[in-house]
Amino acid sequence: MSAKLVMKQVSKTYGDGDSVMSVLRNLDLEVNEGEFVAVLGPSGSGKSTFLSAAGALLTPTSGEIFIDGESLTNKDKGELTELRLQKIGFMFQSAQLLPYLKVEEQLLYVAKLAKLNAKEAKQRSAEILKRLDIWERRNHYPEQLSGGEKQRVAIARAWMNKPAILFADEPTASLDFKRGKEVVRMIAEEVKSQGKAAVMVTHDERMLEWCDRVLHLENGLLVEG
Ligand SMILES: Nc1ncnc2c1ncn2[C@@H]1O[C@H](COP(=O)(O)OP(=O)(O)OP(=O)(O)O)[C@@H](O)[C@H]1O
Ligand SMILES: [Mg+2]
Incomplete structure (x- = not known):
């Protein structure tokens, strides 16, 4: 079993x-491969900081991080961007959509950057948009969407x-329970069936039932329980 994410003695100071x-x-x-991990912790405890470091969006002050066996240390900006495109999916706390692209274009743009085959990308985007119940909104711009719809597009x-x-x-x-559950189930299924891994920060205890492990961020460390 190969670990998808390894963090060793990672520190971050601001x-x-x-x-x-x-x-x-x-x-x-x-x-590890096939694992879906949940991270809980009070506001300000460092959850977004932890996730950004793990996801190669923020360089830690010290320590080492490996994604799918590749060390992030000593990679330049371009190499990190490439690694993110090839290996990492990131759902931000706020949707962070590109304002000038319609819903479907947001997805196809990422596919293009990741060099997916165009036909396959079109199929995949339709499948995902339908599953998340936003297919009808595919030709809308972000400003025409509700908060929950934007979140689903980001997902x-x-x-x-x-x-x-x-x-x-x-x-x-920003989702109701039914839609939130669909999102978390989708993550869990993909992790299990495709041998991927996921780390989710959440405040919603009802979503934990699909996770394999629950960790708490306390005093800058992750503790089990
Ligand atoms: N760029 C920054 N510069 C300085 N301090 C920062 C910066 N980003 C975050 N912090 C501080 O670091 C601490 C952890 O922030 P972080 O956003 O990681 O918390 P969080 O657990 O995600 O909180 P929330 O649940 O509210 O999203 C907070 O006290 C925050 O003010
Ligand atoms: Mg946060």
């Missing part, structure tokens, strides 16, 4: 001088490049 704030403190984590988009590992920052926060 600020400098008298105002140094230590958010992650020598954090260790291993997420759909994170699936497009067939990531080895998916990071989701409160993906169900």
Whole structure:
């Protein structure tokens, strides 16, 4: 079994001088193939910081991170972008859609960047948009969508490049229970059937039933339980 994510002694501090704030403190984590991990923690405990470091969006102050066997250390900006495109799906806490692209175009754009075959990309995007119940909105711009619809587009988009590992920052926060459940089930199914891995930050205890492990972020460390 090969680990999809390994974090070794990862630390992150913000600020400098008298105002140094230590958010992650020598954090260790291993997420294996086929595992869906949930991370809980109070607001401000560092969940988004942890997820951004794991997802190669933020360079930690110290420590080492491996994605699908590849170390992030010593990679330049271009190499990190390429690695994210090939291996990582990221669902942000806010949807972060491109304002000038319609819903379906958002997905096809990612597919193009990840160099997926155009016909396959079109099929895959239709499948995902239907599953998330936003197919009818495919020709809308983000500003024409509700908050929950935007969130579902962001979720759909994170699936497009067939990531080895998916990071989701409160993906169900702006969704009703039924739709939230569909999103989490979709993540769980993909992880199990395709041998992927996922890490999800959530406040919603009802979503934990689909996760294999529940971790709490406390004092800059992840603890089981
Ligand atoms: N770029 C930054 N510069 C300085 N401090 C930051 C920065 N980003 C986050 N912080 C601080 O680090 C701490 C952790 O922030 P983070 O966003 O990781 O928390 P969180 O657990 O995701 O919170 P929430 O549940 O509210 O989303 C907070 O105190 C925050 O103010
Ligand atoms: Mg956060």
